[in-house]
Amino acid sequence: MKxxxxxxxxxDNDPPSKDIAFPVIHQQAGGRxxxxxxxxxxxxTPExxxxxxxxxxxxxxSLQKYLIVEDSCASCSPDQVDIWMESDxxxxxxxxxxxxxxxTPDTPVEVEISPTQGRPVNTGPFFDVNSSACTI
Structure with a gap:
């Protein structure tokens, strides 16, 4: 789906932190x-x-990344996903x-829901915390 x-x-997390509302895999926002x-x-969320x-x-x-919903976004539309950018x-x-x-792309992109394993993956970060550099 787009x-x-x-x-x-x-x-810009609310409050500024790595805290997440629904720890599933992570105790704080993260992932590779x-x-x-x-x-x-x-x-x-449905609520x-x-x-x-x-x-x-x-x-x-387009990002070659798997995601998991572990946080809520009160300002997101139903067809929006807000992805954690590693930072502290x-x-x-x-x-x-x-x-x-x-x-952030200008137009909606393809997002697979409940994907299987084996898709191409890029584990590079969006933002490098050690150098404070955007990796785009």
Whole structure:
């Protein structure tokens, strides 16, 4: 299905942190994008008009990343997924926010719901915490 994808990180999480609402695999937002270690994603949940429940797995072919719903997004539309961008309290807010914007596509992209294992995977980060650099 086609979905709007956006990104969020430490500075624009509510409150600013790595905290997540629904720990399924991770205790805090994270992941490398593999099937075994999918990246935390936030969506509108059924409680706030969405369709995806915590634990829903997704795969974004254009990013070559697996995702898992572990957080809620109150401002997301039902056809939107907000993907965690690795960042922490040391990450400069303005750089993380610009990186989120740079990674966000202008149009909806294909997102597979409940994908199988074996898809191509790129485990590189969207944002490099150690160098505070956007990797796009």
């Amino acid at each position: 979905m709007k994808i956006t990104f969020y990180g430490f500075p 994008g593999t099937f075994e270690d999918p990246i935390t994603a936030a969506t509108a 706030n008009g969405g369709r995806f429940t915590p634990g829903t797995r997704m795969y974004v072919p 309290e040391r990450s400069p807010s303005e750089i993380v926010l610009k990186c989120e914007e740079a990674w």
